[in-house]
Amino acid sequence: MALPILYSLRNCPYAMRARLALYASGQQVLLRDIVLSNKPAEMLIVSPKGTVPVLVTADKQVIDESLSIMKWAFSQTDPDDYLNKAHTSALVEMLSVIALFDNEFKGHLEKYRCSKRYHEPSLLEDRQQCERYLADLESRLSQHQYLMSDKPSLTDLALMPFIRQFARVERQWYLQSPYPNLRQWLNGYLQSKMFSKVMAQYPMWLDSKEDVVFGAE
Ligand SMILES: N[C@@H](CCC(=O)N[C@@H](CS)C(=O)NCC(=O)O)C(=O)O
The missing domain is CATH 3.40.30.10 (Glutaredoxin)
Known part of the structure; x- marks a missing residue:
């Protein structure tokens, strides 16, 4: 075929x-x-x-x-x-986290990237808008190894490329930001064979x- x-x-x-x-x-x-x-x-x-x-x-x-x-x-x-098939509500929960990032975080991320590129005075504020969403991921990753549980899920893969973009905007700031679990999670993916x-x-x-x-x- x-x-x-x-x-x-x-x-x-x-x-x-x-x-x-x-x-x-x-x-x-x-x-x-x-x-x-x-x-x-x-x-x-x-x-x-x-x-x-x-x-x-x-x-x-x-x-x-x-x-x-x-x-x-x-x-x-x-x-x-x-897809964590054994748990009937798992997919709905994954999709709801993904929707939040696709519909809200992505817009803030684009503003943040533009502010950096064009040296806008709103840089800090735009970054802080993104951080509201990152704080939630950090909290999830302080409880388990991946975003939904100790196993990787659809959510991890769906969000990873956007978190990677965020991490590249202000590299030095990101490296010392208060998101150690998120950094570890992202590094795990960046260094993976996948x-x-x-x-x-x-x-x-x-x-x-x-x-x-x-x-x-
Ligand atoms: N909602 C679409 C968005 C895809 C998207 O916007 N891709 C960009 C590239 S990163 C694109 O193809 N833009 C078309 C263009 O700029 O002409 C999806 O999830 O597949």
């Missing part, structure tokens, strides 16, 4: 979390790395909204939201139980037209 196709962008946090879930679930896809300034017509035909990631499954279903791709991956195979696989660099698909097999080894 043909492998699914993933249109992806190496440094996009949404594409990153889709690749994390595909990798963690053990799914294989054909990866097509793109640049936003030159989106392939093949991608725009299946998903005219033009955002990455986009997954086209073997039966030609188009999934063009990163969280839906993550859920699709774990619905196919979930050897490490990222992350190095997910961040591997491939030729742009439009240049090479060569599909790269990504995922389960």
Whole structure:
């Protein structure tokens, strides 16, 4: 059976979390790395909204939201139980934390990144807005090793690329910030084999037209 196709962008946090879930679930896809300034017509035909990631499954279903791709991956195979299937309310709880970050934290993070880039006087205030959400993660990680429990979950993978972005805005401040558990959690991912696989660099698909097999080894 043909492998699914993933249109992806190496440094996009949404594409990153889709690749994390595909990798963690053990799914294989054909990866097509793109640049936003030159989106392939093949991608725009299946998903005219033009955002990455986009997954086209073997039966030609188009999934063009990163969280839906993550859920699709774990619905196919979930050897490490990222969806915590035995607990009926677990997925609802995971999705509610993810929604808070996608709908609220992400906006504050974008403001914070802009303030830093353009030396805005609102930098401190923008960082503090982000910190309200980080404090919750720190508290979770002081109680267990991962965000929802002692096991990694969908939430960890969905949030990680955005926390990584936050950590890179004011590196020196972050390294001494009052979030030691969060730093440890993030470092664990940054140093993992999974992350190095997910961040591997491939030729742009439009240049090479060569599909790269990504995922389960
Ligand atoms: N809600 C979408 C957001 C994806 C998104 O915004 N991706 C950015 C790149 S990080 C994008 O493709 N932007 C399109 C553009 O700038 O043309 C998802 O979760 O997949």
